[in-house]
Amino acid sequence: MLEKTTKINMLYDFYHELLTNKQKEYMELYYREDYSLGEISNLRDVSRQAVYDNIKRTEQLLHSYEEKLHLYEKFMKRNQLLTTLQQLIINGSDTTEIVKVMDKLQKID
Amino acid sequence: MLEKTTKINMLYDFYHELLTNKQKEYMELYYREDYSLGEISNLRDVSRQAVYDNIKRTEQLLHSYEEKLHLYEKFMKRNQLLTTLQQLIINGSDTTEIVKVMDKLQKID
Numbered sequence: 001m002l003e004k005t006t007k008i009n010m011l012y013d014f015y016h017e018l019l020t021n022k023q024k025e026y027m028e029l030y031y032r033e034d035y036s037l038g039e040i041s042n043l044r045d046v047s048r049q050a051v052y053d054n055i056k057r058t059e060q061l062l063h064s065y066e067e068k069l070h071l072y073e074k075f076m077k078r079n080q081l082l083t084t085l086q087q088l089i090i091n092g093s094d095t096t097e098i099v100k101v102m103d104k105l106q107k108i109d
Numbered sequence: 110m111l112e113k114t115t116k117i118n119m120l121y122d123f124y125h126e127l128l129t130n131k132q133k134e135y136m137e138l139y140y141r142e143d144y145s146l147g148e149i150s151n152l153r154d155v156s157r158q159a160v161y162d163n164i165k166r167t168e169q170l171l172h173s174y175e176e177k178l179h180l181y182e183k184f185m186k187r188n189q190l191l192t193t194l195q196q197l198i199i200n201g202s203d204t205t206e207i208v209k210v211m212d213k214l215q216k217i218d
């Protein structure tokens with residue numbers, strides 16, 4: 001079955017602008033509005049299987065965008081470094097220590 | 110005529126993974142290797158016009174990806190904030206001042 005995971009929601013946040021309106025509609029009904037496949041099928045008067053296939057294909061598309069652009073991966077790395085940086089600043093750490101983390105941040109485009 | 114600008118080079122860096130091999134090849138010959146349209150036309154045995162059209166279309170595609178994903182824009186904003194942050198840290202500025210800039214950084218996904 002489809003998994004309503006946070007990962008897919010994150011990928012959707014990053015890449016939904018690259019999807020068609022129909023792909024976005026099904027994804028939002030299923031993942032954001034928590035409609036079931038059956039409910040979407042009734043709502044749009046298409047088979048449950050068609051809804052399932054569409055969502056499954058869109059998920060694969062989102063994963064393929066991530067393999068190419070790595071926006072989710074970079075976002076996670078960046079957030080981790082920002083948290084580290086915040087800790088270092090709050091603890092009044094050495095400037096050289098802080099600059100090291102900032103260099104790493106700058107290297108993530 | 111086509112302009113060999115830094116902006117297109119930046120957009121190419123961010124989005125080239127979304128292009129086809131042929132699009133990438135022409136873009137790299139023209140923008141990275143500094144081949145002329147005529148030289149690419151000779152090299153690939155296609156008309157100069159075909160090369161021009163291909164590159165022009167690819168440029169439009171890169172701009173349309175930027176309109177959707179804003180990776181270049183976010184990169185510029187992020188870099189600006191990182192420079193500000195670096196200055197604040199080097200100058201030994203107030204932690205509240207530093208945290209304000211970090212909050213802005215965190216808000217750019």
